[in-house]
Amino acid sequence: MxxxxxxxxxxxxxxxxxxxxxxxxxxxxxxxxxxxxxxxxxxxxxxxxxxxxxxxxxxxxxxxxxxxxxxxxxxxxxxxxxxxxxxxxIAAILEPLKHQGWQIEYGSYIAKLGDVDAFLLSPNGRGYVVEVKSHAGLVQSNGNYLFHTPENKRRRPFQKNFLHQARQQAIAIKQIKNLGYVTPIVAFSHAVVDIKTQPVTNVYVVGQNKLVGYLQYLDNKSRYDAKKKPIKRTDKSDRPKVQKPSRRPSP
Missing domain, CATH: 1.20.5 (Single alpha-helices involved in coiled-coils or other helix-helix interfaces)
Known part of the structure; x- marks a missing residue:
């Protein structure tokens, strides 16, 4: 590995x-x-x-x-x-999760997409893809795209679409690992991330200091949502039968 x-x-x-x-x-x-x-x-x-x-x-x-x-x-x-x-x-920050039952793989190669920086599988069976970026400065979003403000420079969009990259990797890993859903995350190891509304086009964007907390929060949230989700009845025979009231005879 x-x-x-x-x-x-x-x-x-x-x-x-x-x-x-x-x-x-x-x-x-x-x-x-x-x-x-x-x-x-x-x-x-x-x-x-x-x-x-x-x-x-x-x-x-x-x-x-x-x-x-x-x-x-x-x-x-x-x-x-x-x-x-x-x-x-980022790997040093994720290391404590291994002691909590998380499985972590680094550098998995996917054809036409390149290497996946980190793939995590939680004890609850939830998958996460972490795309690591080492830019410094400030990272913000308008809800659809990411913007980068290097030190002493003007704000500008990133040259590459990291959100799309993370989504594509999550879809590929989902198919390779045969999982129900894989959550894409972009983690900045050196930048300050100032994004109030998460996720950004279905991708969570965090700084390295909040990465572990977000992973644990998302995993607990997904487990809670799974328990809260009502069971759908697919067999009509299981539905309770309600007797229709008879029509009142005419005088």
């Missing part, structure tokens, strides 16, 4: 390796260009021609143009490392 953040951290390592290999290739290419120019300069003097000093300006061009791609790979690696740290922080 994968450990918390293991899959995301492996992606970060892969991005670091790609950035290193690309930078090494760019340096080798620049060195090759320099070697060719030096050879032309050396043997060209024998034939009475030389190179302009401007020709050497093309030596750093591969690094200059390729550095942007290297920076992108390094940024992806940094964001994945931050995500792995967030998943590990």
């Amino acid at each position: 994968p450990k918390p953040g293991e899959y995301v951290r492996s992606r970060a390592q892969a991005y670091h390796e790609q950035a290193h290999q690309m930078l090494l290739a760019l340096v080798k290419l620049s060195a090759a260009i320099l070697m060719v120019l030096l050879l032309v300069q050396l043997f060209g003097q024998s034939f009475g021609f030389g190179l302009s000093p401007l020709a050497y300006a093309c030596v750093p061009l591969p690094i200059m143009f390729g550095w942007r791609e290297v920076a992108k790979l390094r940024d992806r690696a940094r964001r994945n490392e931050q995500g792995a740290t967030g998943e590990e922080a």
